[in-house]
Amino acid sequence: MTELPRDRMxxxxxxxxxxxxxxxxGPEPDVYVKLASEYAELQEVAAKIRELRQAEAxxxxxxxxxxxxxxxxxxxxxxxxxxxxxxxxxxALQAEMQILLLPKDEADExxxxxxxxxxxxxxxxxxxxxxLFRMYERYASEKSWRVEVVSASEGEAGGYKEIIATVxxxxxxxxxxxxxxxxxxxxxxxxxxxxxxxxxxATVAVLPEAEEIDVEIRNEDIRIDTMRASGAGGQHVxxxxxxxxxxxxxxxxxxxxxxxxxxxxxxxxxxILRARLFDAQRSKAADERSEARRLQVGSxxxxxxxxxxxxxxxRLTDHRINLTLYKLDRIIEGDLDEVVDALISDHQAxxxxxxxxxx
Numbered sequence: 400m401t402e403l404p405r406d407r408m409x410x411x412x413x414x415x416x417x418x419x420x421x422x423x424x425g426p427e428p429d430v431y432v433k434l435a436s437e438y439a440e441l442q443e444v445a446a447k448i449r450e451l452r453q454a455e456a457x458x459x460x461x462x463x464x465x466x467x468x469x470x471x472x473x474x475x476x477x478x479x480x481x482x483x484x485x486x487x488x489x490x491a492l493q494a495e496m497q498i499l500l501l502p503k504d505e506a507d508e509x510x511x512x513x514x515x516x517x518x519x520x521x522x523x524x525x526x527x528x529x530x531l532f533r534m535y536e537r538y539a540s541e542k543s544w545r546v547e548v549v550s551a552s553e554g555e556a557g558g559y560k561e562i563i564a565t566v567x568x569x570x571x572x573x574x575x576x577x578x579x580x581x582x583x584x585x586x587x588x589x590x591x592x593x594x595x596x597x598x599x600x601a602t603v604a605v606l607p608e609a610e611e612i613d614v615e616i617r618n619e620d621i622r623i624d625t626m627r628a629s630g631a632g633g634q635h636v637x638x639x640x641x642x643x644x645x646x647x648x649x650x651x652x653x654x655x656x657x658x659x660x661x662x663x664x665x666x667x668x669x670x671i672l673r674a675r676l677f678d679a680q681r682s683k684a685a686d687e688r689s690e691a692r693r694l695q696v697g698s699x700x701x702x703x704x705x706x707x708x709x710x711x712x713x714r715l716t717d718h719r720i721n722l723t724l725y726k727l728d729r730i731i732e733g734d735l736d737e738v739v740d741a742l743i744s745d746h747q748a749x750x751x752x753x754x755x756x757x758x
Contacts, residue, residue, distance in 0.1 A: 407500060408448050415445035444499040451492040458485045498747055506607035506681065507573035512674045513546075513605055516561045517554065518581065520599020525554025527584045527708075528601040530731060532562050535575070537733025544568030549667050550656060563671065565608065572607045577719075577742040579605050580705030587711070596711060600704075608670070609677035616673065622646045623665070643668050650679065720745045 418438050422431065464470050464478045515532050517524035539546045545567045552560040566575065583600045591597065624644045642657035643664035654672045656664035707716045713727045715738070722741050724730065730738065 408496070411441060411444055411500075412448050415441045444496075447492060447496055447499060451489065451496060454485055454489045454492060458482070458489060461485060497751060506576075506677075508570060509572045510565060510567040510608040511572045511575050511605050512549075512563065512608055512671060513566050513575070514561070514563045514603070515559065516602045517559065518600035518602050520584075520597065522554055522556035522558075523584075523588045523597055524599040524601055525558035525560050526556065526588075527558065527582075527599055528560070528562065529554070529558030530584075531582060531601055531603065532559060532564070534731050534733055534735070535566070535578075538735045539566055539568070539571075541733055542568060542571075542574070544571055549671065565670075567608075572605070574739050574743075575605045576607075577739070577746070578603050578705075580703045583704055583707045585707065585709045585711070604678075606674040606678040607681070609673040614673045614676045614680070616647070616669070616676070620648050621672075622648060625665075645669065645672055647672055647676065650676065652676065652679075717742070 415438070418434050418441070422434050422438065425431075426434065461478045461482050465475060465482070470478070513532075513535060515528045517528040520527070536546050547565045547567070549563040549565060551562040554560050581600050581602055583598060585596055585598050587594055588597050622645070624646075626642045626644075641664060642655060644653060644655045645665075645668045646653050652672060652675050654668045654675070656668040656671075705717065705719055707714075707718070708727060708731070709716070710727065712725070714723060714725050715727050715730050716723045717738060720741055722738065724737065726734070
């Protein structure tokens with residue numbers, strides 16, 4: 400049977416029981432909200448710990464009964480029949496507990512900023528970027544997440560040269576974080592008279608949305624340039640096209656926002672800058688933890704080709720985990736769960752191997 404960190408299980412259960420007691424005492428609303436959030440985080444693992452301990456107590460009782468020479472034959476047969484079932488249940492619960500007790504990525508429950516940019520392939524790359532964005536939109540809809548476009552630069556033949564959106568909801572980053580990288584498409588463009596297959600690409604970046612407490616941006620570290628196009632005056636005087644460019648001097652990160660409202664542009668640009676800085680901090684911390692062992696599927700490198708969408712064969716291949724699925728039509732319509740679940744399982748297996756190596 401799997402060796403589990405019993406001390407850690409004791410700590411989780413004690414903390415969960417303390418939170419239950421504190422919530423029942425009727426604390427102030429702001430304290431209650433914090434307690435409820437932690438309660439929700441610990442509820443599943445606490446329930447599994449209790450279930451495991453109950454099963455272990457059953458096993459102990461059965462073993463005691465079988466070891467007792469005074470146990471009659473009928474009771475012994477029943478105990479022997481139950482023993483295998485209880486041992487199987489304990490094995491399954493221990494495997495679940497291993498996953499539940501893995502180190503948590505603190506960003507998993509955050510909203511995400513999704514950035515998609517057309518790569519090599521001209522108009523076809525922009526069309527593919529548009530297809531990817533719609534795929535994520537449909538997936539978000541299935542998950543009851545909210546997608547809000549922050550900025551978009553449309554391609555000449557459709558699709559997007561670049562599109563940035565926020566995705567809000569429960570567990571967004573945990574399910575989208577492995578989408579970062581180069582996505583490659585192989586298909587016959589609508590404009591291709593000879594029926595030849597073209598290859599083009601788009602780059603996806605998924606960043607955890609950072610709050611002010613996650614990243615401190617000092618006023619002296621940023622330069623803000625504002626530009627306003629000349630408007631027609633009159634009723635349009637406050638709605639002329641405008642742009643805000645924010646440069647983060649220490650990192651060299653530049654964010655440009657160009658919508659109708661300069662005030663909104665500044666808020667949006669700061670939101671994206673905060674996310675990019677937070678992402679850079681997380682990447683640096685991961686690199687410092689280990690050069691050799693990755694805590695992400697693949698390297699997380701934005702330039703890494705992670706996936707190929709082959710339309711003539713109806714095939715999707717994720718190169719990081721050697722996953723090939725022949726249901727591209729459904730995946731491009733937002734049926735992403737099988738791909739996402741496989742990536743998460745691979746990530747968890749790597750973490751289990753790593754914690755085993757550390758132990």
